[in-house]
Amino acid sequence: xxxxxxxxxxxxxxxxxxxxxxxxxxxxxxxxxxxxxxxxxxxxxxxxxxxxxxxxxxxxxxxxxxxxxxxxxxxxxxxxxxxxxxxxxxxxxxxxxxxxxxxxxxxxxxxxxxxxxxxxxxxxxxxxxxxxxxxxxxxxxxxxxxxxxxxxxxxxxxxxxxxxxxxxxxxxxxxxxxxxxxxxxxxxxxxxxxxxxxxxxxxxxxxxxxxxxxxxxxxxxxxxxxxxxxxxxxxxxxxxxxxxxxxxxxxx
Amino acid sequence: xxxxxxxxxxxxxxxxxxxxxxxxxxxxxxxxxxxxxxxxxxxxxxxxxxxxxxxxxxxxxxxxxxxxxxxxxxxxxxxxxxxxxxxxxxxxxxxxxxxxxxxxxxxxxxxxxxxxxxxxxxxxxxxxxxxxxxxxxxxxxxxxxxxxxxxxxxxxxxxxxxxxxxxxxxxxxxxxxxxxxxxxxxxxxxxxxxxxxxxxxxxxxxxxxxxxxxxxxxxxxxxxxxxxxxxxxxxxxxxxxxxxxxxxxxxxxxxxxxxxxx
Amino acid sequence: xxxxxxxxxxxxxxxxxxxxxxxxxxxxxxxxxxxxxxxxxxxxxxxxxxxxxxxxxxxxxxxxxxxxxxxxxxxxxxxxxxxxxxxxxxxxxxxxxxxxxxxxxxxxxxxxxxxxxxxxxxxxxxxxxxxxxxxxxxxxxxxxxxxxxxxxxxxxxxxxxxxxxxxxxxxxxxxxxxxxxxxxxxxxxxxxxxxxxxxxxxxxxxxxxxxxxxxxxxxxxxxxxxxxxxxxxxxxxxxxxxxxxxxxxxx
Numbered sequence: 001x002x003x004x005x006x007x008x009x010x011x012x013x014x015x016x017x018x019x020x021x022x023x024x025x026x027x028x029x030x031x032x033x034x035x036x037x038x039x040x041x042x043x044x045x046x047x048x049x050x051x052x053x054x055x056x057x058x059x060x061x062x063x064x065x066x067x068x069x070x071x072x073x074x075x076x077x078x079x080x081x082x083x084x085x086x087x088x089x090x091x092x093x094x095x096x097x098x099x100x101x102x103x104x105x106x107x108x109x110x111x112x113x114x115x116x117x118x119x120x121x122x123x124x125x126x127x128x129x130x131x132x133x134x135x136x137x138x139x140x141x142x143x144x145x146x147x148x149x150x151x152x153x154x155x156x157x158x159x160x161x162x163x164x165x166x167x168x169x170x171x172x173x174x175x176x177x178x179x180x181x182x183x184x185x186x187x188x189x190x191x192x193x194x195x196x197x198x199x200x201x202x203x204x205x206x207x208x209x210x211x212x213x214x215x216x217x218x219x220x221x222x223x224x225x226x227x228x229x230x231x232x233x234x235x236x237x238x239x240x241x242x243x244x245x246x247x248x249x250x251x252x
Numbered sequence: 253x254x255x256x257x258x259x260x261x262x263x264x265x266x267x268x269x270x271x272x273x274x275x276x277x278x279x280x281x282x283x284x285x286x287x288x289x290x291x292x293x294x295x296x297x298x299x300x301x302x303x304x305x306x307x308x309x310x311x312x313x314x315x316x317x318x319x320x321x322x323x324x325x326x327x328x329x330x331x332x333x334x335x336x337x338x339x340x341x342x343x344x345x346x347x348x349x350x351x352x353x354x355x356x357x358x359x360x361x362x363x364x365x366x367x368x369x370x371x372x373x374x375x376x377x378x379x380x381x382x383x384x385x386x387x388x389x390x391x392x393x394x395x396x397x398x399x400x401x402x403x404x405x406x407x408x409x410x411x412x413x414x415x416x417x418x419x420x421x422x423x424x425x426x427x428x429x430x431x432x433x434x435x436x437x438x439x440x441x442x443x444x445x446x447x448x449x450x451x452x453x454x455x456x457x458x459x460x461x462x463x464x465x466x467x468x469x470x471x472x473x474x475x476x477x478x479x480x481x482x483x484x485x486x487x488x489x490x491x492x493x494x495x496x497x498x499x500x501x502x503x504x505x506x507x508x509x510x511x512x513x514x
Numbered sequence: 515x516x517x518x519x520x521x522x523x524x525x526x527x528x529x530x531x532x533x534x535x536x537x538x539x540x541x542x543x544x545x546x547x548x549x550x551x552x553x554x555x556x557x558x559x560x561x562x563x564x565x566x567x568x569x570x571x572x573x574x575x576x577x578x579x580x581x582x583x584x585x586x587x588x589x590x591x592x593x594x595x596x597x598x599x600x601x602x603x604x605x606x607x608x609x610x611x612x613x614x615x616x617x618x619x620x621x622x623x624x625x626x627x628x629x630x631x632x633x634x635x636x637x638x639x640x641x642x643x644x645x646x647x648x649x650x651x652x653x654x655x656x657x658x659x660x661x662x663x664x665x666x667x668x669x670x671x672x673x674x675x676x677x678x679x680x681x682x683x684x685x686x687x688x689x690x691x692x693x694x695x696x697x698x699x700x701x702x703x704x705x706x707x708x709x710x711x712x713x714x715x716x717x718x719x720x721x722x723x724x725x726x727x728x729x730x731x732x733x734x735x736x737x738x739x740x741x742x743x744x745x746x747x748x749x750x751x752x753x754x755x756x757x758x759x760x761x762x763x764x765x
Contacts, residue, residue, distance in 0.1 A: 011606075014604040033627050089524075092527075093527075098744055101740075103706075107546075149348065151311075155340040156407075166348075167348070185613075189618045192616050192618045196619075220623070247350060247391075
């Protein structure tokens with residue numbers, strides 16, 4: 001109990017230290033493009049009050065949610081298929097390995113140019129960035145199911161379907177969800193890149209607009225807000241995993 | 253102690269192995285032309301140094317591996333894969349980490365489509381029999397190694413198989429826990445009246461537990477000798493472990509196996 | 515996979531995808547995807563040009579520098595975090611926040627602070643690559659077996675000796691795995707940085723190609739990038755396999 005207390009205190013101290021350093025560096029100032037924490041917080045609060053920040057976050061998060069949902073479903077299904085079937089593995093895995101290692105971000109300008117920054121294009125960007133890593137993680141997860149659990153299911157007369165749903169999927173879920181987290185992060189990276197790069201919308205618009213007129217506190221507030229948003233989203237994914245597949249972690 | 257034949261008169265064997273050979277890619281001859289009978293209602297140990305193919309033979313009997321040649325019959329039926337009349341206890345327990353003790357023990361029944369209330373009633377009985385009452389809602393990571401293997405044993409008992417196949421079940425359990433577990437297992441063997449086939453590399457364990465011991469020689473795995481230790485089961489465990497007959501049997505098996513240990 | 519009794523290696527399926535690409539391109543399904551053959555032809559046109567090589571040089575420089583900084587800072591920090599609970603507590607919240615944060619949003623900050631030049635690209639590479647390198651080095655040094663550390667102390671190793679002679683080596687498999695993942699992220703970082711800065715290197719070329727809808731040029735450039743990224747990833751994979759014996763010894 002006291003150890004827990006101490007570690008929470010340290011985490012808190014770590015955050016407090018960095019935030020104080022930010023405030024100090026901003027007041028020095030290190031650069032006029034580096035506003036203090038308090039200035040950023042005031043700007044952020046004003047942007048929340050006049051509704052600009054919530055609106056922009058809303059615009060950014062809708063394609064994110066749709067894209068991540070599509071990528072999660074398609075990616076996990078593809079990953080399972082590649083993990084469970086040799087032929088699908090042969091066709092799919094090299095392609096996704098290349099796509100995962102490649103800087104796919106480079107095709108975003110083309111995509112946005114061809115289809116505009118509409119919802120569909122943004123969703124496509126999120127999917128392109130998120131799917132390869134989700135597929136590869138799900139594939140690895142299935143491949144690494146402990147062999148003794150597979151033998152156990154076989155020995156106790158589990159059918160192929162039963163083995164998939166009662167053994168392989170729960171055993172693979174930590175790595176699958178790790179892939180979903182990575183995919184979500186990559187999706188966020190892509191979505192914001194698309195917003196920054198071509199005709200600005202959502203949070204990307206706020207960032208570029210305030211950057212262009214040198215209103216740095218507002219720009220920083222927008223950036224901090226999107227980082228917090230993605231952190232919250234990832235936390236939600238964690239809880240979803242525990243709720244769906246990991247009853248033994250609920251008590252811990 | 254007596255030395256006996258590998259095969260028995262028809263009808264008395266629960267499991268019969270005929271001409272079984274196994275070759276692993278390499279090629280390595282893991283088993284060569286094994287003929288063996290396992291008497292019903294008793295515990296038979298497969299004993300030998302590492303590399304003698306004892307686990308391979310057990311997995312062939314379980315239907316988890318397919319032999320290169322030969323057949324296995326269980327109660328007159330030829331083995332073509334795992335079946336409801338056999339249940340397996342794994343060396344590394346093979347418990348589902350995300351399932352409670354209750355669900356793990358009932359898992360074999362769950363796979364067979366037995367309704368929840370029914371399978372939990374059966375599981376509850378065997379959780380009690382292996383001495384885990386009160387731990388039904390715990391998860392494997394909350395249990396010690398010995399307790400986890402008790403879960404594995406209860407799961408195998410719960411499917412009501414005639415033949416229990418145990419693959420070095422106590423090798424990952426510490427010595428004190430193992431002794432207690434061995435005593436409990438003997439108790440179970442006498443109560444349950446099922447056929448146990450038990451793989452071990454511990455001579456003491458084999459002598460203490462078995463009605464008969466099959467000694468296997470390595471590379472290629474062959475039946476070397478079959479021994480029936482005839483332990484005085486009416487004695488207490490501590491008395492048995494000090495019995496001259498017990499100690500002599502252990503010693504003579506060691507003399508037999510010595511040549512195969514590098 | 516096997517076909518008519520012959521084993522076909524896995525990477526061969528990439529040929530299948532190349533054929534599909536060519537067919538889709540020939541069929542003019544979308545202006546985004548010209549035929550693969552046309553992109554390859556463009557390759558011969560682009561590669562000999564001066565602009566390509568200068569872009570290549572800038573990219574390679576920024577990438578190497580950024581990776582070097584990430585490794586030199588990330589690995590020691592990660593190893594120390596794995597050994598010291600205090601330092602771990604102080605840094606871990608930030609590392610785990612940034613390892614999966616939308617880092618593109620931070621690139622404008624770097625641009626605002628350091629201007630539109632190579633420094634920004636190098637820092638973008640560090641920003642993308644360093645977190646996963648720290649995390650994996652940390653996992654590696656956390657996983658060092660206690661008996662190995664006790665061995666070091668009982669034979670009288672100083673802290674510095676233990677760090678240089680034991681911790682770094684014992685954590686090597688995880689450190690290399692982290693560097694490999696870091697490389698993949700660094701490639702993304704160097705491209706995203708240049709896309710956003712867009713006045714130097716490949717960013718400049720991309721800008722020209724995309725504003726003129728020169729899809730074949732664009733894909734030719736991408737093929738080069740894809741090729742290098744894949745080559746590097748495969749190279750690291752080979753290195754990891756070489757030291758695979760490590761993990762088998764450690765059990």
